[in-house]
Structures are given as structure tokens and as C-alpha cells.
Amino acid sequence: MMGRVVKANERKTSRRAVYEVLRRQVLTMELPPGAALSENELAATLGVSRTPVRESLILLAEEGLVQVFPQVGSFVSRVDPVKVADAQFLREAVELAALDDLPAALDPAVVADLRSNVERQRRPGIDLEEFFALDEEFHHGLLRLSGHANAWATVVAAKGHLDRARRLGLYEADSPGTFVHQHADILDAVTRGDAEQARTAMRAHLRAVFDDVERIRARSPELFSSNSTTAPTRRSIAIWE
């Protein structure tokens, strides 16, 4: 048989655009936990048909950010403390393992990016969304240093619930100053080659982020899932509108 060569360039699909919009709106709480997501309504709002909307909701459901109940409706998931803890564990495992795997000679370009990143985090009156973007970039950069940048995508896909909880915490804080200091500490230890201190600083940082969740949960319980036990026998949820 002859070899058949297939060429394809990446094209703009409306599904990708819809997915990114919806995901951002869920993570930023613009679409709050519990909100109803009607496929028809979203399609009309976004100016597309149900198909790309539906496919986006399926992907978001796979990430745990949306719950789809056949013949009933689709809803933004409440923040599930169990999933927050799961994401915390996964993230800590990956980021600490990466620190264990740092090469002797760090990529100077990446190190420069990280330094610049921390500097920008220090800007007074920084916007929260901007800080989050820098924070993501910082942690991603640390993984790049160890050559495991690709693992970040898996962490990102799993930590949606954690991100929403973090956002809740930061919205109530005056400034993300504490976290900026922790970032600087981690980077300092890494560049000094002090792996043990880097691990300690990273663990303290991630745990500090995690500890915020319980505080927020006490203040805004309606945003959290009430599935206290492992698995409910009946798949039932209550929506307050």
C-alpha cells in the first residue's frame, strides 16, 4: 500500500472558544456554584448552536466543574471539600517530586522568568486576576525547571475545585502579600540549590493555601457541597435560586 500523508493545521473551532469562556467564568465565580447552565440559553447567549455548548459542558463535567443531570439540567458544581483535598494532595505530590528532580544546572532563562514573575507579583495594588495568572505561571515555571512542565496540565485539569476555593480566600484578603513572600522564599531556595529548604517552603506554601479553605467554608457554606459522607445513595441535589 502507498503511504498516505495527511496534513492538517490547527483551526479555530467555536467549541474551543466556548469551552474557554465557560471554564473561565466558572473558575472566576462569574458563574457561581449552583448556577443553572441551560444548553439552549448558553447557545443563544453565545451566538452558537447547542452542539459546541454541549460538548464544552461535557468537558467541564469531566473536570468536575459542572454536573449534568439528564433530563433535569446542568449546574455549576459546588466546591467539593473532598475534591479540594484531592487536588491539594495531587498538587503537593507533583510539585514536591519536581523539586526532588531539579537538575544541577538550572535553565537561566526560566530562572530569569521566575524572578521577573515574582517582581511583578510585588506590584502594589495588583489586580487579583493578574495575581492568579502570575501565580499559575510561577508554579508552571518551577515544573519547567525540573523538565516536567507537561505534568502541569494534569494538575490544572484536576485542581478546578481548589482554584475556586483559593479565589474565595483571596477575595476576602486585603492583598496576596503572604503568598508573594512564600513564592520568593521558594525561588530563593531553588536558585541556591537548597532542595530541602525548597521542599519545606513549598509544602508550607501549599498548606497555607489549603488552610484558607476551611475558613471560607465556615463563612460561605452555601458555595460548598454538603456531601459530607463518601457517596450518597440517591443522586439528588438541591438548588436554591
Add this chain to the structure above:
Amino acid sequence: MMGRVVKANERKTSRRAVYEVLRRQVLTMELPPGAALSENELAATLGVSRTPVRESLILLAEEGLVQVFPQVGSFVSRVDPVKVADAQFLREAVELAALDDLPAALDPAVVADLRSNVERQRRPGIDLEEFFALDEEFHHGLLRLSGHANAWATVVAAKGHLDRARRLGLYEADSPGTFVHQHADILDAVTRGDAEQARTAMRAHLRAVFDDVERIRARSPELFSSNSTTAPTRRSIAIWE
């Protein structure tokens, strides 16, 4: 506003069935790397419409098991050594972190399951598919011991490429005896409470699995992606039929 209570039971959807069938066929190499997956053809074969087939392919593409090229076609991904290494790193990070987090008192029911599992792995002439199922259950059980069973789902979603490489390795081996021994070693160390030895044994086990990949790659290079460098400037692939 009044509280609105929504009840919904989980229903059978053909999409879930199609997804599971396709995923199994990809992981077992029944659909080999590089195979063309026509949505129309699959729909006709499975007796459903394009919609559930298409939605399943989107999910598989998200896992990296399938590549979709708009207006060109969908294909089973070749085993990407980079993704195999990524999955290996992720898995090792998670499973070792779980061993660090074992409680003082292990759940005796889970321990009994693990012992029974290893015994069944020892059965002579064991079928390969059965061994894989037991292997999955074994590692999942170890995560359960540390209370991080949910992290297994994330690992599973990320390790599709690794699993296919492993399967290739075992298909050529006479028996999975070496791995069974390693499983037994890990379980022994865990039940003895020797966390350090458990970590060592686990690391050796996972690395042994990983080392098989290069051997297989040398023997069956056509099943592997040839993206030697980081990112190709053109999204082009070659299919041999």
C-alpha cells in the same frame, strides 16, 4: 425564593457505553496506534448516531489517546514516549506521596483485599487482561490505604500512553512474574510499617515498568510517535495503511 429540589437518578446513556468500548479497544491495542477512526463508520458499527461517537472521541482526545484533525480525520494516537515519561513521573509522584501518608493503623479490609489480590496474580497461566485488571486494583488499593483513592482517577486519566506501552512489554514477556514479586515486596513493606522500604520497592517497581518501554520502542518503532523534538511547527502526521 422557594427552594427548588431537583432529583435525578443516573441513567444509561449510550455515550458512556461508546466511550468505554472505544477506550478499552484503544488501550488493548485492538485499535492499534495510527488507526483511522471515522465517526460515520464507528456510528454504523456501534449502531448509534454520530453524536455519542463524536462526544466520545472528544473525551478520548482530551486524554491524548486520539488525535482529531478537523476536516481530515481522527486517529488513534501513536504511543508518545514523552507522554509515557510524563505519566511515569506523575504516577511515581502520587504513589510515593501516598506511601508517605500511610496511617499508623491500616484498614484491615483493604489489606486483606491486597493480599488476596497478590495471591490471584500468582495463579499460573494467568490471562494478561486479568493480570492488568489485578494490577490496576492493586495500585488503587494502595492509594486507598492512605486515604487518597480519588487521586487514582487522575492517574488513570493521564497514564493511557503508559498503559499501552506496558501492554506491549507484557505481550512479549513469558509471564508477569517479576512484577508479581515486586507487588508482594511492596505489600510486605507496607504491612510491616516500613515506609522507607515500601518507597524503595515502589520506585524500583515503577522504574522497571518504565524501562520496558525503550526495549519495546526499539522493536516496534512504528507504534511510537516520532516527534523527537519538542513541538513540530507544522501539525502533520503520516498514516500508513
Add this chain to the structure above:
DNA sequence: CGACAAGTACTTGTATACCAGTACTGCTCG
């Protein structure tokens, strides 16, 4: 015989139509 170009048969992406099923509304009847 070979190169080039129009045609054709596919591909996936999107839009729409229909179906099964759920939850709320409001009428009816006790």
C-alpha cells in the same frame, strides 16, 4: 509518458429536529 488541474468522495464542525423524561403550575374535586 508525465505533470497539472478540476472533480469527487470523503473528513470533521455546526446547526437543527425530534425524543424521552422531569419538575413545576394550576385546575379540579373532595
Add this chain to the structure above:
DNA sequence: CGAGCAGTACTGGTATACAAGTACTTGTCG
């Protein structure tokens, strides 16, 4: 007035129709 039940307007799941685009085929011309 209240409880119960039928009606109705929604939901998401699936099937189908159409559109945009790619790669191979084949006819034509030099």
C-alpha cells in the same frame, strides 16, 4: 380551603441535515 392529579413547559440525549475543508482520483493537455 387543601390535597391530588393532569397539563405543560422546560431539560438534556440522540439522530439527522447541512456546511466548510482536505486528499485522493482521474481526465486532459503538453
